[in-house]
Amino acid sequence: MQSPIATERLLATTDHIIRSQQNLSDRQQPWIHPRLIQSVDPIKGRQLRVSQPVRKGELLLVDLPYALIPVVDHPEQSEDIRCSNPACHRRVARTVERVSCPTRCSADVVWCNQSCREADTLRHGFECTWLKKYATSIRSKWGEYDFGMLWLIVRILASRHVEFHNTPSSDKTGPGDVNPSSFETGWNAIRSFCGSQDTWAHSQVRHWAVLVKKYLGSSSSLPHGMTSSEVLDLICQEEANSFGLYPRETGAFPLPEPAVDRGEQFGAGVYPTAALANHSCSPNIIHKPDNQSRMVFVASKDIATGEECCISYFDLSSKVELQDRREHLQGSFRFVCKCDRCVSEEPPEEEVQWDEFPSMEGF
Ligand SMILES: [Zn+2]
Ligand SMILES: [Zn+2]
Ligand SMILES: [Zn+2]
Numbered sequence: 001m002q003s004p005i006a007t008e009r010l011l012a013t014t015d016h017i018i019r020s021q022q023n024l025s026d027r028q029q030p031w032i033h034p035r036l037i038q039s040v041d042p043i044k045g046r047q048l049r050v051s052q053p054v055r056k057g058e059l060l061l062v063d064l065p066y067a068l069i070p071v072v073d074h075p076e077q078s079e080d081i082r083c084s085n086p087a088c089h090r091r092v093a094r095t096v097e098r099v100s101c102p103t104r105c106s107a108d109v110v111w112c113n114q115s116c117r118e119a120d121t122l123r124h125g126f127e128c129t130w131l132k133k134y135a136t137s138i139r140s141k142w143g144e145y146d147f148g149m150l151w152l153i154v155r156i157l158a159s160r161h162v163e164f165h166n167t168p169s170s171d172k173t174g175p176g177d178v179n180p181s182s183f184e185t186g187w188n189a190i191r192s193f194c195g196s197q198d199t200w201a202h203s204q205v206r207h208w209a210v211l212v213k214k215y216l217g218s219s220s221s222l223p224h225g226m227t228s229s230e231v232l233d234l235i236c237q238e239e240a241n242s243f244g245l246y247p248r249e250t251g252a253f254p255l256p257e258p259a260v261d262r263g264e265q266f267g268a269g270v271y272p273t274a275a276l277a278n279h280s281c282s283p284n285i286i287h288k289p290d291n292q293s294r295m296v297f298v299a300s301k302d303i304a305t306g307e308e309c310c311i312s313y314f315d316l317s318s319k320v321e322l323q324d325r326r327e328h329l330q331g332s333f334r335f336v337c338k339c340d341r342c343v344s345e346e347p348p349e350e351e352v353q354w355d356e357f358p359s360m361e362g363f
Pocket of ligand 2: 101103104109128
């Protein structure tokens, strides 16, 4: 019997594999391959590994977003916008009767139908006043990137609000109570993301601090009860761990011939388990959101016992040269990539040049 990858283009694999797993449709819990484990590397920090061999083409992870925002230019015309209800998050086609918020808080907030809107009342109620008050002014004053970042933070806080509402004692579980080999979930997982104010350039952190002060303080329109410093820490974590959502797979390597890009971004989200994956420029996992906006990991190579499982943090077809890849990762993710591919492509004299960046030690 041939593996799915042998008969289908790599680009079709995550859809193909998720379709064949009927028991995964509508599942409201992450699905984690029994051989996928997390461990801690002294230099890289937390990481994903396999405890026993995994074959190329095997499904490794289907992770639900803790929070997700649409990223589309014209929500009224977009075919890529997703239902705001976290239990659904399906694409809402332009042709169907979309349901909008009665307060018209934002054109980006839509549901498939009335029952999705009603199921999302508690969560959307948390963000609705904030959106109505600030969405237009943030966009015109600070631009789409900052608006998207702030809205994703608000949606993380909204999910936390729903989580505490449903299980009021969950915040009492400290990190010490968690089994290190098991995967944390919910707000506890978000709180344990890597990234801090020291990760980012001072000018960047100062800019975020201004935005927090102006738009994310705890108030009657955003009752989260956290301090400004805690919210700033959350931004530093979110920026280091969030995923862009694209219609096609990220991470196919060697690059398919002809190379195919991953398409236009339509969303951004935070995924508690998927965020544990480190980057490689020749990853052994491809990833893509499925039709319910769940992040799907599939092994793109055979993976040996104990081997680390890595994804690519960017579209490998868009940055091919070593220098382009390193500049991008340094600028957007704050580390110098030392993956096998990068090390093998280093010219001999470059080893001396990297000593010019002593502040990057430890990454
Ligand atoms: Zn829906
Ligand atoms: Zn609303
Ligand atoms: Zn690399």
